[in-house]
Amino acid sequence: MQEQLVPVLLGGAVGVLALVTVGLAVALWRGRVHTRAELARAREEGSELRAEMAALEQRLADAAAPAAPEQRSDYVITRFGEAEDDAAEAPVVEGTIDRALFADLVLRETVVRAGGLAHGLRRALSPEVRNRIRFEVRREVKRSRKQRRSDLREARRAWEAHQRSGIRLDDGDAA
Template sequence: MTGDWSMPAWAAVGALALVALLGVAVVLLAVGLGRVRAQARRAQDAVEALAVRLDDERTRRLAQEKADAAASARAADPFLITDLGTQREEPAPDAPVVDAPLFADLVLREAAVQAGSLAAGLRRALAPETRYRIRAEVRREVRRARKQRKVETRLARRAWAARERAAGGDAAGSAA
């Protein structure tokens, strides 16, 4: 072997120096990234602590406002449940009196409106289109239920056959 290299020595040394510089750059970037992450973590913790403090302060203020409102309400009106013992300024107006014929007319009109709406509802419910739609829907549901029963029966038969095979295989294996 000869001492001649296929590339000049300065090129090999330069390549090694470049690799070393790249390694140093990667290490510096990793350290910098770690510092940035630590700063971000500290900032996140500070924000969370501040949010907790703000929430506690808001809760305390709301409780204080409720207590103040309750105290002022108690001071203004101590335990008033009813105004039975006090005099009213103006008496309640008497209820209007409706004459008998007008009352009968109102009641009969209401009954007539209810009977008319019942008749319209029955007419609509018993219309041929509605009956056909209901019949078609029932037919569809019966077909769906029949298919579902067939599927369930098939699955039950398969499960039963598998249990029988397993029981038959165990009995044959223990007899042999």
């Protein structure tokens, strides 16, 4: 009986191996088909994006071409010597802003700076800051007094030492 069981088990193992191999081959084939389809879609999408980008670049190039600044040889800073009628009509130069907008911007900047200055003054003149300044000034005055006293003592010692050395020289010459 064992002799009959071995070929059956062996045949079953070979059959299972064959089924696993076929299953793996089918899975590999389906994976390749899926990968090829994804690659084809990616290539198609890439070509569409390239075409769209070329169209955008062309549109930008067309829009930028007429925006080139004109070279004016008659540009002057002042209208001195011209008739008043011509001077009253100010030319509109590209990139300029309206007078009202300019005044508004200047006024806003002035208000912001004035507000900043007022805040700084209010903070600088607060009681805490004044007290700290007073403390620092007193401390600096004390330090400078101590320094002056020590400098005066040192100068006095040096002068006295110089006086003593001068007396000894005179005594040595007389003997």
